[in-house]
Amino acid sequence: MSRQTILPGTTAGGQQTTLGVMGGGQLGRMFVQAAQAMGYFTAVLDPDVSSPAGLVSHFHIQTDYLDEQGLAQLMQRCAAITTEFENVPAPALMTLGAHRPVAPGAEAVGIAQDRAREKAHFVRCGVPCAPYAVIESATQLNAVSDDLLPGILKTARMGYDGKGQVRVKTRDELAAAWTGLKGVPCVLEKMLPLKAECSVIVARGWDGACVNLPVQLNLHREGILAVTEVYEGNIPVALAEQAVEATKSIAEGLHYVGVLCVEFFVLADNTLIVNEIAPRPHNSGHYSVDACDVSQFDLQVRTLAGLPLQQPRQHSPSIMLNLLGDLWQGDGQVTPPWDQVLALPGVHLHLYGKLKASPGRKMGHLTITGPSVDAVRTHALAAAAILGIEAF
Ligand SMILES: Nc1ncnc2c1ncn2[C@@H]1O[C@H](COP(=O)(O)OP(=O)(O)O)[C@@H](O)[C@H]1O
Ligand SMILES: [Mg+2]
Known part of the structure; x- marks a missing residue:
């Protein structure tokens, strides 16, 4: 329309x-x-x-x-x-x-919902992804190349936060894992030696204008985003430029309107590999609320309402820590010591108003901003120590 x-x-x-x-x-x-x-x-x-x-x-x-x-x-x-x-x-x-x-439209969301279609789109855009095979039948299972092992079997649909994924080393494990996933359509991906993970958020308007947030460096724990660090030099400049260009071409290829996040792997030799896309704002972009003049949610409003897009400017280095339900002790009943955390400079507390804390549930996040990367890191580590979040 x-x-x-x-x-x-x-x-x-x-x-x-x-x-x-x-x-x-x-x-x-x-x-x-x-x-x-x-x-x-x-x-x-x-x-x-x-x-x-x-x-x-x-x-x-x-x-x-x-x-x-x-x-x-x-x-x-x-x-x-x-x-x-x-x-x-x-x-x-x-x-x-x-x-x-x-915005985004049904077609783009439909592609993001299906890992097989998503990967086919990466191939169409010429952006390298992990070697993979689609497994929808026993024949396809048996035809899988040994080169893809060890690998990760991922359900094609409905996976998130590492759910619907099984790591497999052998063909027997692969067969058992597919049976365990009830034989639903899956993608087997070669397990890659990751040096780092990063993501890029772009916003694309109805007129094709496209702006981006700075590249986010992400640390996952047990398949769930734990820490995002965003400041100059978080990843090499050439890699960052490559990631932004790849994200823009993926958005363009989808005729995308709205906010899109693309997740990448960085390998030991600095090869950039696209992992997956999210047709919406993303957990790794939450820092933009406190550290940028235009946040990913502002961009979502602007794209939806057909308002002008301006390239966001990050005005402070930042580290974002996810607050999972595990931090609420006593079976989810004991509130973490937010007062102690907020005594640190540059700490922004965001809680999502979820009524019940449970392990792995995203309850909120902290964004730490400050005058320098060192200050941000010091205060982020202090906040993590107070809350019992593992250091990074
Ligand atoms: N091919 C791979 N090689 C190595 N690690 C992987 C691979 N695929 C996924 N992972 C790890 O698992 C995490 C979750 O996988 P992902 O495909 O992003 O699923 P989700 O939809 O649950 O976020 C990734 O962020 C990465 O840490
Ligand atoms: Mg992911």
Whole structure:
């Protein structure tokens, strides 16, 4: 659908201009907060009565993602609609997209939902990814080349935070793992020796204009993002430039509109390998709220509303620490000592309003900013020590 600029304020009909989001998790919450800061009303569609975004939105449509009445209500309220997680059913986005501007669109989200289609897109764009094979049948399983072992078997759909993945060393382990995953369509990827992981967030407008955040250096623990470090020199300049160019070409190839994150691996010889894409703001971009003049959520609002995009400027080095439910002791009942952490300079606490802490659950994050990388690192390590987060 072609686009007009959507400005905040009261419409001719006396309604408040409202932006909508499919999904009510923490990413939706931070989108809602950015949209509200610019004067928009917001609507969230999420079945969970206490979803983080639903709790802070003007409107919360509490239905399933495919509920026709829910989708109709969302369209009736909203001038444009975005998504905050990639597993929003593509048919729901198509329904919405027939009547309202929707960014990102169903086609791009559909590709990001499926590792096999995603990898085919990388190949089309000429961006190297890990050697892989699609496994949808016993024949394909048996035909897998030994070169892909040891490898990681990943379900093609619905995986996140390392879920739906099995590491396999031998053909027997591979066969057992595929059976264990109930024979659903999978991708087997060669296990690569990673030196580092990084990600790039771009925002692309309806007119094709594209801006990027600085490259994020990411540390994962047990398949979940733990630490993101963003400052000049976090990765070699040539690599950073390559990652930004690759991300832009991936976005371009998707005719993407909205905020897109691309995750990369860096190998020992500094080869850059694309891992996966997220058709939305990303955990590794949370620092941008506190460390950049335009955050990834501001960019999401701007792309959705057809507002101008400006290249964001990072005004402070930053380190982001994820706060997982493991930090809440006593079976999730004991609140961590935020007062001690906030006594450190440059610490920004973000909690997502989740009612229950459980191991591995993303409850919030800390962003540490400061006048120098050394200061940021010192205070980030001190915060980690107070909270019992492993040093990095
Ligand atoms: N081919 C690979 N070789 C080495 N490590 C990998 C490979 N694929 C994934 N990993 C590790 O597992 C993490 C999670 O995998 P990823 O494909 O990004 O899944 P998710 O959708 O759960 O984020 C990665 O960030 C990386 O640390
Ligand atoms: Mg990932």
